[in-house]
Structure formats: structure tokens, C-alpha cells
Amino acid sequence: MGGEVFEIHGNLDYMRCSKECSEDLYPSNLGAPRDLTAVPKCPKCGQICVPHMLCFDEMYTEKYYRAQSANQMFESVDVLIILGT
Numbered sequence: 001m002g003g004e005v006f007e008i009h010g011n012l013d014y015m016r017c018s019k020e021c022s023e024d025l026y027p028s029n030l031g032a033p034r035d036l037t038a039v040p041k042c043p044k045c046g047q048i049c050v051p052h053m054l055c056f057d058e059m060y061t062e063k064y065y066r067a068q069s070a071n072q073m074f075e076s077v078d079v080l081i082i083l084g085t
Contacts, residue, residue, distance in 0.1 A: 006070040010053030017042035019051045023063055025052055043074065 014025040021044050028040070028051065038050040054060065060067035074080065 004073065006066055006073065007065070008054075008070055010051070012051055012053060014052040015040055015049035016052050017045060017047055019045060019047040021045040021047065028052075 013028050015028050016025050019042070021042060023046070026049060028041070041047065044046050047084065062068045
């Protein structure tokens with residue numbers, strides 16, 4: 001039986017709109033390749049994108065972090081493996 005992975009702090013392979021114009025996540029390489037000065041912009045509204053990770057001033061949400069789904073899963077599993085810090 002396979003398990004399910006919950007990336008509850010996010011994933012740096014993805015970005016999201018800083019103004020949250022949608023729930024879409026975008027690949028972290030939205031800027032020009034190898035151009036470290038390119039600021040990734042949201043394809044929908046043109047605002048700056050931010051890394052898809054939980055920041056200190058944010059709360060866990062179902063929308064981005066599947067918080068409620070993770071909590072429900074934690075209550076019903078036989079084994080839980082946590083990686084990272």
C-alpha cells in the first residue's frame with residue numbers, strides 16, 4: 001500500500017501570486033532562464049510571484065498546504081514519517 005506525501009511547508013519548485021489572484025501554483029522558473037535578476041510575474045495578473053512556502057506571518061490553509069486534509073490523515077495513520085525540520 002502506498003502512502004501520501006503532504007508538503008506542509010510548501011515546495012520551492014513552485015511559486016504563487018503574491019496577491020493571491022488564483023489558487024494556481026506556477027513552476028519556480030517563470031523568470032528568464034539563468035537570469036538571476038528576472039522577477040517572476042504571475043501569468044494571470046502580472047503581480048510578483050513568491051516562493052510556495054509557509055512564511056512566518058502566514059497560517060496553514062487547505063488552499064495551499066492541505067492543512068485540514070493533513071490533520072485528518074494524521075488521526076487515521078498507523079505510521080507517520082516526518083522529514084525535514
